Amino acid sequence: MDKYKPIKRLGEGAYGIVIKCVNQKTQEVVAIKKMKGAYSDWEQCINSNEVVALRKLNNSPYLIKIKEMIHNKKDAEVNIVFEYCExxxxxxxxxxxxxxxxxxxxxxxxxxxxxxxxxxxxxxxxxxxxxxxxxxxxxxxxxxxxxxxxxxxxxxxxxxxxxxxxxxxxxxxxxxxxxxxxxxxxxxxxxxxxxxxxxxxxxxxxxxxxxxxxxxxxxxxxxxxxxxxxxxxxxxxxxxxxxxxxxxxxxxxxxxxxxxxxxxxxxxxxxxxx
Missing domain, CATH: 1.10.510.10 (Transferase(Phosphotransferase) domain 1)
Incomplete structure (x- = not known):
């Protein structure tokens, strides 16, 4: 997560907190969803409802896209990096x-x-x-x-x-x-x-x-x-x-x-x- 600088909190839902961030190297603005709950291993990350759906539904301009996923094993947390919308x-x-x-x-x-x-x-x-x-x-x-x-x-x-x-x-x-x-x-x-x-x-x-x-x-x-x-x-x-x-x-x-x-x-x- 070091490459992303938080800008502001966008909102919170049942499954995570969304933060507007900027890639400090490319200056690309993204939305990062910090998932609620503990994720101890990678399999648990990629088998969540949201990730399973979006990995399969990845060919439409009308659905939000995942740019990358970051798994912090130490803190058992997952951050999903999405394209940013205004x-x-x-x-x-x-x-x-x-x-x-x-x-x-x-x-x-x-x-x-x-x-x-x-x-x-x-x-x-x-x-x-x-x-x-x-x-x-x-x-x-x-x-x-x-x-x-x-x-x-x-x-x-x-x-x-x-x-x-x-x-x-x-x-x-x-x-x-x-x-x-x-x-x-x-x-x-x-x-x-x-x-x-x-x-x-x-x-x-x-x-x-x-x-x-x-x-x-x-x-x-x-x-x-x-x-x-x-x-x-x-x-x-x-x-x-x-x-x-x-x-x-x-x-x-x-x-x-x-x-x-x-x-x-x-x-x-x-x-x-x-």
């Missing part, structure tokens, strides 16, 4: 909300194209992300010259999106059952809200729909404060499926002694105009 989508949404400015639809379309491409690549290669949210989409300027580099992010021609944080990523064919408690509540598909152990990569698609809605609204579309409230907020907009349409959901709800509210869907345009 900000994340959550910061972009928050900045517009603070300024009471809507995000341009052209920007949303460009972002969504790249976000969909990132998931399509993951799913085609047998992985689901399981933690899709605005914070995990990083934004960079892709500029071929100095003038382009000075353009704001709203200039859609120079926006590049990178999906990051693969700590919960998993091959979806590895097991008929998966960890029940995954994803961030506001972006959980209904089956995850009800803690179903049987779900597919479609949970990523639902979460991405929530991200798109958030860009239009400037706020989360389903900001539930509990599992019950989360499910109520979802059906209050999308409507309640019948038991014939979703037998597994009604079975899970009954096991938890939850009643799924019977509500009709509303027009999304109506909701977005509120």
């Amino acid at each position: 900000r994340n989508l959550y910061q972009e949404i928050q900045e517009h909300a603070r300024n009471n400015v809507t995000i341009p639809e052209k920007f949303i379309k460009v972002v969504m194209y790249q976000a969909v491409a990132s998931l399509a690549y993951m799913h085609k290669n047998g992985f689901m992300h399981r933690d899709i949210k605005p914070e995990n989409f990083l934004i960079n300027k892709k500029a071929s010259n100095d003038a382009a580099a000075q353009q704001p992010f709203q200039s859609i021609e120079n926006v590049q999106l990178k999906l990051a944080d693969f700590g919960l990523a998993k091959p979806f064919a590895s097991s008929p059952k998966h960890t029940e408690y995954v994803s961030t509540r506001w972006y959980r598909a209904p089956e995850l809200v009800l803690r179903s152990p049987k779900y597919t990569q479609s949970v990523d698609v639902f979460a991405l729909g929530c991200v798109m809605a958030e860009m239009y609204l400037g706020r989360p579309i389903f900001p539930g404060n509990s599992e019950t409230d989360q499910l109520t907020r979802i059906v209050s907009i999308l409507g309640t499926p019948s038991e014939a349409q979703w037998p597994e959901g009604y079975k899970l709800a009954a096991q938890k002694e939850l009643k799924i509210p019977n509500m009709k869907p509303i027009q999304l345009l109506q909701h977005f105009s509120q």
Whole structure:
């Protein structure tokens, strides 16, 4: 780690602390993730969820890339060096909300194209992300010259999106059952809200729909404060499926002694105009 000089702490997640650093020899700016937990040997390092996923998913411009891994045996710690991105989508949404400015639809379309491409690549290669949210989409300027580099992010021609944080990523064919408690509540598909152990990569698609809605609204579309409230907020907009349409959901709800509210869907345009 001696060759990297820390600049500032960027954030902290369930699996690590991320620090902006500079390579003192090349002056390249990178993001280094100091993994939480003890890693006594190299095999343990390379078999972590994040590393396994990114080593296999290494051929897409829409996924963050590992530059190198540094294993400190003495302290049993692992540092993963990633390419650096300037900000994340959550910061972009928050900045517009603070300024009471809507995000341009052209920007949303460009972002969504790249976000969909990132998931399509993951799913085609047998992985689901399981933690899709605005914070995990990083934004960079892709500029071929100095003038382009000075353009704001709203200039859609120079926006590049990178999906990051693969700590919960998993091959979806590895097991008929998966960890029940995954994803961030506001972006959980209904089956995850009800803690179903049987779900597919479609949970990523639902979460991405929530991200798109958030860009239009400037706020989360389903900001539930509990599992019950989360499910109520979802059906209050999308409507309640019948038991014939979703037998597994009604079975899970009954096991938890939850009643799924019977509500009709509303027009999304109506909701977005509120």
